[in-house]
Amino acid sequence: MPRALGLTRVAIVEDHLLFAESLEVALSLEGHDVHRVPLDEGMSSSALLTALLRAQARIVLLDLDLGEAGSGVRLVQPLVRSGAAVVVVTGDSDRARWGECLVYGARTVLDKASSLNTILATIRRVGEGRALMTREERDALVHHFHNEKRSDHETRLRLEALTPREQEVLGHLMLGHAVRDIARTFVVSEATVRTQVKSILSKLEVSSQLAAVGAANAVRWRPPQQQTWA
Structure with a gap:
């Protein structure tokens, strides 16, 4: 039986402890079942993915810069394939990187400077099955990603x-x-x-x-x- 909206299991992957704790408290007060995945010293990307899959979260709040565990971008696609809704929360302002996350299946990308109310509202919209971004916003970010990918390919050809x-x-x-x-x-x-x-x-x-x-x-x-x- 699926969980009720208020009992949505949410996993948090965040390397800034204070920010992660704030998210955990706020989501718990909203009635969510919150699981903060610790980023242990020396933790690899594959070990982190295994821990996340074991958490069986319906929604994953994912940072992109995860210290020794590397880039969170590589976690998006396998998490989406597992059935999780991935919401990226990052301090990285690189719009091409945001677009890459969307290409791999992330539902939306939020700036880490967003208010807790914005993040909580996003979680509610996921639970309600509502759209998180306009088509124009998504297309613009994906366009950034494809442009940068094409530019990088051209640079590699010049280097070769x-x-x-x-x-x-x-x-x-x-x-x-x-x-x-x-x-x-x-x-x-x-x-x-x-x-x-x-x-x-x-x-x-x-x-x-x-x-x-x-x-x-x-x-x-x-x-x-x-x-x-x-």
């Missing part, structure tokens, strides 16, 4: 177009090494390194070393193992 030498140089730039230091490492002239840097900027379609490093970091690119220049 770098020669092995250029990849090595970019790797050193990502470590904060100056042109002079890179030249000394590979026993070449600074002019040679500057030529390589210029080519890197051109291929990545950016105007500065800082922007090149930022582009590589944004897609979590890492250079191949350093090799000695011929």
Whole structure:
């Protein structure tokens, strides 16, 4: 027999203890059956997912930045598949990341700065089977995600177009090494390194070393193992 609305089982996954406790108290006062899943030291993402599935919650309030357990985004899809309604509550303002959660099945995304009343009202709407977002809001966030995904793919293609030498140089730039230091490492002239840097900027379609490093970091690119220049 399904639980009555007031006895909805809600799981909380939140790495800020005070915020998690506030949610737990507020939801309990509303009559919900609240289960706060602790983020134990060294807890892996898979262990956290197992704990959440065991909780058998109807609704999961999920943070996105979970310390050692990693990103909450990867938990959305398996939780939704288990039958849980996932409501993301995050301090991350990255709209593309919000859209990714929606693509994976989250019912809505709330800013952590939202009032407790807003979060409680959202839980009530889930229990009542009501829509949590307008079609326009959802589509706009999903559009952010797809745009960023496409942009990341294009950046990776540009990175792959770098020669092995250029990849090595970019790797050193990502470590904060100056042109002079890179030249000394590979026993070449600074002019040679500057030529390589210029080519890197051109291929990545950016105007500065800082922007090149930022582009590589944004897609979590890492250079191949350093090799000695011929």
